[in-house]
Each structure stands twice: as structure tokens, then as C-alpha cells.
Amino acid sequence: MAGITHSDIVKAPKVLLHDHLDGGLRPATIVELAAAVGHELPAQDPERLGAWFVAAADSGSLERYLETFAHTVAVMQTVEGLHRVAKECALDLAADGVVYAEIRYAPEQHLERGLTLDEVVDAVHAGFREGCAEAAALGSPIRIGTLLTAMRHAARSQEIAELAVRYRDTGVVGFDIAGAEAGFPPTRHLDAFEYLQRENFHFTIHAGEAFGLPSIWEAIQWCGADRLGHGVRIVDDITTAAPEPPVLGRLAAYVRDKRIPLELCPSSNVQTGAAASIAEHPIKLLHDLRFRVTVNTDNRLMSGTSMTREMTLLAESFGWGWAELQWLTINAMKSAFIPYDERLVLINEVIKPAYAKLLG
Numbered sequence: 583m584a585g586i587t588h589s590d591i592v593k594a595p596k597v598l599l600h601d602h603l604d605g606g607l608r609p610a611t612i613v614e615l616a617a618a619v620g621h622e623l624p625a626q627d628p629e630r631l632g633a634w635f636v637a638a639a640d641s642g643s644l645e646r647y648l649e650t651f652a653h654t655v656a657v658m659q660t661v662e663g664l665h666r667v668a669k670e671c672a673l674d675l676a677a678d679g680v681v682y683a684e685i686r687y688a689p690e691q692h693l694e695r696g697l698t699l700d701e702v703v704d705a706v707h708a709g710f711r712e713g714c715a716e717a718a719a720l721g722s723p724i725r726i727g728t729l730l731t732a733m734r735h736a737a738r739s740q741e742i743a744e745l746a747v748r749y750r751d752t753g754v755v756g757f758d759i760a761g762a763e764a765g766f767p768p769t770r771h772l773d774a775f776e777y778l779q780r781e782n783f784h785f786t787i788h789a790g791e792a793f794g795l796p797s798i799w800e801a802i803q804w805c806g807a808d809r810l811g812h813g814v815r816i817v818d819d820i821t822t823a824a825p826e827p828p829v830l831g832r833l834a835a836y837v838r839d840k841r842i843p844l845e846l847c848p849s850s851n852v853q854t855g856a857a858a859s860i861a862e863h864p865i866k867l868l869h870d871l872r873f874r875v876t877v878n879t880d881n882r883l884m885s886g887t888s889m890t891r892e893m894t895l896l897a898e899s900f901g902w903g904w905a906e907l908q909w910l911t912i913n914a915m916k917s918a919f920i921p922y923d924e925r926l927v928l929i930n931e932v933i934k935p936a937y938a939k940l941l942g
């Protein structure tokens with residue numbers, strides 16, 4: 583069924599696996615927190631500041647896109663700042679109809695004003711707890727787990743992996759590495775990934791965004807990633823020569839056969855140059871070939887987006903309807919890092935009944 587709109591999609595339950603806490607602040611909150619800590623911003627008016635982030639991130643380069651985070655990370659250096667940002671994140675996602683989210687951030691980036699790693703994690707978790715409680719009271723329940731990210735150019739991945747495992751029963755559901763990809767291959771952090779595997783813990787790796795197949799291959803075959811952050815460049819291993827059917831190379835076939843989830847982020851990919859436009863985004867091909875595709879926001883502030891907006895763009899570009907949106911949502915829920923039985927409850931008791939009504 584084509585023609586579904588933003589106002590329809592906002593009401594449908596959605597699942598978000600790839601969203602950065604420091605990429606989703608409300609512009610008005612940045613302005614207030616920046617005034618409190620004396621951080622200078624490129625614009626003072628929230629509307630202009632929001633537009634500045636989108637324009638500055640729209641550079642065609644991941645490195646330049648990442649520079650914009652200086653202004654969000656700067657206001658997330660105190661318990662108050664982290665707590666507020668996490669709480670508002672929960673409220674914003676719930677208002678957008680997200681029922682389950684995994685939110686990531688790099689604790690090592692929030693130590694500039696003297697917080698310890700544990701204090702950072704505690705502040706974020708407290709903010710999420712409050713935000714989720716408030717959202718439930720407002721009639722939009724949401725569950726949130728966190729992923730702790732290590733920065734790939736730095737050397738703290740083992741420490742952050744241990745931090746994640748220590749908090750595994752109190753809100754952290756996985757681990758990730760992020761930051762500039764070219765020049766910083768996943769195997770740089772092999773010790774951390776091997777440690778996590780010995781601990782039976784879950785992790786995703788940003789791979790195949792600004793760098794191609796070798797990054798994806800290392801993430802899966804050397805590091806043992808459960809999921810791929812982006813992974814969009816897997817299309818480099820798929821040969822398309824219509825009218826012949828597409829031919830998958832060995833790595834693409836492995837990713838599809840093993841049902842390795844791809845955390846695709848369409849708008850973010852257009853901004854960093856990983857895709858030319860939404861209409862030309864490889865998500866269509868990957869969907870048609872039945873890869874384990876999920877749709878994500880990456881950074882709602884830098885892309886001026888939301889889960890509803892990402893899905894609306896896909897519905898408009900590819901004529902996708904409720905069947906496709908349900909497929910994406912169930913793919914994401916199946917790929918979450920919470921226990922299997924808990925995923926099933928959300929699929930069977932929240933997602934499927936809602937889409938059954940929408941499908942009519």
C-alpha cells in the first residue's frame with residue numbers, strides 16, 4: 583500500500599538500533615547547557631543552531647561531519663547535562679513512536695570536567711530511567727538499552743569494553759566502536775572484541791560507511807561483530823547488470839546467509855557521501871535481496887531527522903507501505919541485543935498487533 587504519510591507512520595511502533603546520544607540533542611537544550619558551562623556556539627537561536635548542525639554535517643565527508651560533535655560533547659560533561667540529554671532523548675523517541683531503542687555514546691568523551699567513567703554511565707542511565715518513566719506515564723512506553731562506544735582513533739577500547747560488561751545487568755546491552763573509519767580498522771581493537779566474545783557479550787562495529795569491504799570483512803571475520811553499523815558498502819561486493827539478476831560476492835553472500843543485521847542510516851549516509859541520495863540509497867537493493875536490513879537515524883540533530891522521517895523518506899522514494907515498514911521493524915527487533923524472549927514479547931505483543939491493524 584503506497585502513500586502512507588508522516589502522520590500515519592509516527593503512530594506505528596518503531597525500533598531503533600543505531601542512534602548516538604551526542605547526536606540527538608534538542609537545539610534549545612544545547613543553548614541552555616552551553617550558557618551554563620560557558621561554551622561558545624556557532625548560533626544562539628535554537629532554530630538557527632539546528633539548521634547550522636544540519637548544514638555543517640552536510641559536507642560529503644565523515645571527518646567533517648564528526649567535527650560538529652564538538653558542540654554537543656562540550657555540553658555533556660556534567661551529571662546534569664548528561665542526565666537531561668538522556669531524559670529528553672527518551673521523551674523525544676517515545677513521542678516519535680519508538681518502542682525500543684539502543685542508544686550509544688562514548689563515555690571516554692565525557693570526562694573533561696572531572697567525571698569518572700562510572701559517573702558518566704550512571705548519569706545517562708538515571709536520565710533514561712526518568713525519561714522512560716515519564717514517557718510511560720504519558721501513554722508512550724519505550725524501552726531503552728545503551729551501547730558503550732569506544733573511539734576508534736583512541737586507545738581505550740579494552741577499558742570501555744570492561745565498563746560495558748560491568749554494567750551489563752544495569753542497562754548496557756552492547757558495545758561499539760565509532761569515529762573516523764579510514765586509517766582506523768576494526769582490528770586495531772581486536773583485544774577488546776576478543777574479551778567481549780569470551781564474556782558472551784554483544785557488539786556492533788561501525789564498518790562500511792566511509793571505508794569499504796576490508797573494514798566490513800575485518801569487523802565480521804576478525805572481530806566477530808554481531809551487527810554492522812551502517813555496512814552500506816557491502817553493495818561493493820554485489821554486481822548488478824540488469825536485466826541479469828544481481829550476483830553476490832563471497833563476503834556479501836556470507837553477510838546475507840548469516841543474517842548479519844545492517845544498521846542502515848539513509849539520511850546520514852547522504853550527508854557523509856556514502857550514498858548519492860535517498861532514492862539511490864542501496865537500501866532498496868539490499869531489501870530486495872532480503873539482507874537483514876534495519877533503518878536508523880544515526881544522529882537526529884545532525885540530520886534533522888527522526889525514525890518517522892527516515893521511514894517516510896523510504897515510503898516516498900520506493901513506494902514502501904506497511905508491509906515493508908513492519909518487515910524493517912521486526913528485523914530490527916530480532917537483531918536487538920536484549921534477550922531473545924524479551925525481543926519476542928515486543929514482536930508478538932506490541933509490533934505485530936499494531937501493524938496487523940495498519941495492514942487492515
Ligand SMILES: O=c1[nH]cnc2c1ncn2[C@H]1C[C@H](O)[C@@H](CO)O1
Binds near residue numbers: 603604686731761
Ligand atoms: O556515523 C558515524 N560514523 C562514525 N562515527 C560516528 C557516527 N556518528 C557519530 N559518530 C561518532 C561521534 C560521536 O561523538 C561518537 C559517539 O557517539 O560517535
Ligand SMILES: [Zn+2]
Binds near residue numbers: 602811880
Ligand atoms: Zn553511527
